Amino acid sequence: MKKRFIAAVLIFAVLIAGATGLVWFGAYNVGADEPHWPITYALMQTIRNRSIAVRAEDLPIPNLNDPKVVLKGAGQYAAMCTGCHLAPGMRDSEIRPGLYPQPPDLSRQRVDPRVAFWAIKHGIKMSAMPAWGFSHDDATIWSMVAFLQKLPGMTPAQYKAIVAKAPPDEDMDMDMSGDHDHASGDKP
Template sequence: MSTPTRLIAVLLGLLVVLGIGATVFVRSGMYNMGADAPHAPLTLTLLENLRDNATKAYSRNIVVPDLESPAQIAQGARLYSTRCTGCHLAPGVAQSELRTGLYPQPPDLSTDGIDDTAEAFWIIKHGIKMSAMPAWGKTHTDAEIWSAVAFLRKLPGMSPAQYQQLAHANPAQ
């Protein structure tokens, strides 16, 4: 057997052994999937990289509209106050019962904000698998989702009073 043929045979054998090992591991149930048990460091790193790279790739071609309308921002504040604060908190709210049991912990958008507007739209619209982040695009229009993004751009640094005033403003005003 020639050296290249032997190398291919060894690599194929290694792939078969790895495949069998992965199958045994997955079928064994030994990996704790409980939300109260953190991932192993390697698993967490892989999942975070997969999430971050996928959301960047899928949001790359989204065209961001003008998001400066006060009415749009106020609509986003109302949506955020009713749909998002249980997980992502609000100014003056340090923790919630729902958030306490989530793993991984969602970002505190009242302090962290969003890094990329198009990516935030994609995440809100499509959700994130196995993270408790729902796909709001199933129940909300793109215009509603953009209003939430418009608000999220303004949220960090907002005082609790400013947040409450905006989140509970009368839409007719």
């Protein structure tokens, strides 16, 4: 029994020393231009997906079909999300190629409303996804979720039309002339 305990302690000490060496000597490249090791990527995806699922599963979903709510969400999405998550007709953006992991193209894929709300509100560590809950209330975040439910399959013309009608994002800064500017270049 005593030999097993000593062996376990030695194995643990070797693992700790090895991990410390990897960290100290910079063996793992944290640069966003080099992908994670496959095992690291798989582990991080699983941790992210399970973490969000557990925290989002009991969120009550409000009415996401109210046209005014969807319209408000369109303006929010255009102002805050298209640089990373794109819009219909966008193939890429200036910032997106440099992000790792790549953010999902939300103009092409559906997202679960609870998962979307949680990710928008709380952000995702070690990614470019900010926690918008610091600057936006829950109603505003749910408006973005409502818009995300309509976004996949939308044509570029439909997208531009809804963004043009969207109310300005009062939480975003105004440009020097006082006009509200959406990321797409379209002003409401």
